[in-house]
Amino acid sequence: MIVVTSGSRYIDIDAYASCMAYRELLKLKGIPAKAISTAKINESITKSLSQFDAKLDKLENNSEDEYIVIDVSNQEYFDKIIKQDRIIEIIDHHTGFESYWGEKLGEKADIEFIGAVATKIVERYEQENLLDKMNQEIAYLLMAAILDNTLNFKAKVTTLRDKNAYQKLEKITGNDSNYGEKYFLECQEDMEKNLVQAIQNDTKLEQVNEIIPYVFGQLTVWDKKNILENKNTISQTLCAFGKEWMMNLICLKDEKSYILAQNQQVKEKIEKLMGSKFKDDIMVLSEVWLRKEIIKKSFY
Ligand SMILES: [Mn+2]
Numbered sequence: 001m002i003v004v005t006s007g008s009r010y011i012d013i014d015a016y017a018s019c020m021a022y023r024e025l026l027k028l029k030g031i032p033a034k035a036i037s038t039a040k041i042n043e044s045i046t047k048s049l050s051q052f053d054a055k056l057d058k059l060e061n062n063s064e065d066e067y068i069v070i071d072v073s074n075q076e077y078f079d080k081i082i083k084q085d086r087i088i089e090i091i092d093h094h095t096g097f098e099s100y101w102g103e104k105l106g107e108k109a110d111i112e113f114i115g116a117v118a119t120k121i122v123e124r125y126e127q128e129n130l131l132d133k134m135n136q137e138i139a140y141l142l143m144a145a146i147l148d149n150t151l152n153f154k155a156k157v158t159t160l161r162d163k164n165a166y167q168k169l170e171k172i173t174g175n176d177s178n179y180g181e182k183y184f185l186e187c188q189e190d191m192e193k194n195l196v197q198a199i200q201n202d203t204k205l206e207q208v209n210e211i212i213p214y215v216f217g218q219l220t221v222w223d224k225k226n227i228l229e230n231k232n233t234i235s236q237t238l239c240a241f242g243k244e245w246m247m248n249l250i251c252l253k254d255e256k257s258y259i260l261a262q263n264q265q266v267k268e269k270i271e272k273l274m275g276s277k278f279k280d281d282i283m284v285l286s287e288v289w290l291r292k293e294i295i296k297k298s299f300y
Contacts (some may be wrong), residue, residue, distance in 0.1 A: 002033040002088070005079045007072040011037050013044040014116050014149045015071035017141035020054055021121045022070060022091070024138055028130050033068075035062070038079055043198070044148045048185040054137040063142060071117045073097040073109075093117045114133035115155065115162035118145035131168060139172035144183050151220060152180050152252045154288040166280035184252055192220065193196045195230055199237045199247075204291065211269045211298040213261075215245035218291045224251040224258060231281070233263060246270060249290050259283040273298055 004023045006015035011014040019035040026033040033179050034057040040137050041050070066088045072078060073092040078118050093116065114120065122142060125131045126251065146166045150158040151243050153166075170176060191198040192224035203217040221227055227234070227249060238245035245259040259274070260282055267278045274294075 001062060001065050002031060002068060003035055003081070004035045005037055005066045005069060005081060006039070006070050007077045007078065008039055008079050010042045011071070012039045012042050012145075012148065013049065013141070016041060016045050016056070017138070018070045018091070018118050018147040018298045020056065021118070021134070021138045021142055021266065022068065022124070024054075024127065024135070025121070025125055025130060026134050029128065036060075036079075036081060038081055038110050043187065043190055043201075044144075046144070046183065046190065048186060049141060049144055052141070053139045054135070063152035070121075073101055073111050091117060093120070113157070114197060115153075115158045116146045116149035116165075118142045118149070119159075119162045119165040123161070127167070129131075131172070134172055135174055139169045142178075143169045143173065143179055146183075147180050147183055148187075151250065151288060151290075152184065152239060154252065154255055155290060156293065160285060181222060181253075185221075188223065188226075191219070192226055195227075195233050196237050198220040203241060205241055205247045206272055208295055209298055211273055212295055213242070213246050213263070213266045215241040216291060216295075217245065217247035218250070219247070220250040220252065222251070223253050224249055228258075230280075231260070245282060248289065248294060250288055252288070255288055257285040257287070257289040259285065 004018055004019045023033045023035040036057050036059055038059060064202060066086050068089040068195050069087055069295055070091050072092060073090050074097055090105060092111045093114045095113050100110045101111060101282050143166060146162050148208050150162050152165060199217050203215060205215060207214050221226060222253060234247055238247060244263050244266050246266055249258040251258060259270060261270060271277055274285060
């Protein structure tokens with residue numbers, strides 16, 4: 001049996017959707033396959049998506065199994081079910097291991113930098129002329145994957161191919177043009193149910209240099225309003241990690257990042273870095289910035 005699988009620590013909607021979509025594509029081609037993961041699913045897989053009939057298969061180990069690995073190519077992060085000498089194909093969009101797998105698998109190693117690996121799966125359906133056979137649930141899952149991994153097409157990693165793939169999926173789901181807003185609002189609702197945990201789960205603790213404070217939180221939401229009403233919760237949660245903190249609140253509706261900080265020294269350094277001013281502990285940036293992009297800027 002062919003087993004389509006992904007990473008070990010947790011899987012996000014991109015891996016989750018792509019494993020299932022690729023399993024379905026293999027089946028359409030008459031090849032039996034399963035999509036299996038032993039990893040936790042993270043908060044990008046919303047409740048409504050997890051309740052679809054389209055689900056991962058139950059874990060079954062067979063020494064004859066062969067593996068297709070999706071959305072990961074660094075062996076350190078492989079799902080523990082994978083036997084490396086039985087890998088037959090890798091499809092990923094994280095770079096760094098292209099030549100290693102290229103030597104082992106030849107053209108069956110398909111690794112390239114692109115917004116979402118889900119885009120590559122949509123393109124595989126197209127190449128096989130099977131897009132019209134894709135079921136709606138799989139199309140919705142892949143749409144959510146592209147939205148999540150490209151931050152609603154605002155992240156700098158986004159390519160034209162991601163946008164084209166998304167449009168093709170929209171046709172399958174019946175031109176659901178508001179799906180982006182719906183998807184991100186549902187993610188945000190889950191986040192707001194346990195804001196402290198959501199903040200803790202995405203806080204980077206690292207003294208990268210003199211400019212960036214040791215505690216650097218990030219939250220991505222559709223609408224900043226409810227989150228800013230809980231400024232005290234944010235401040236308390238981050239203060240528990242250290243006095244010098246900042247938070248990058250990405251608001252997709254506004255297409256902006258909001259930087260939160262309270263410590264005067266942190267504020268001064270970040271004002272200099274980003275060329276903007278804090279007002280009431282908030283600095284507005286004119287576009288979406290990812291935390292890793294802000295850190296990168298601090299090194300120049
Ligand atoms: Mn991905």
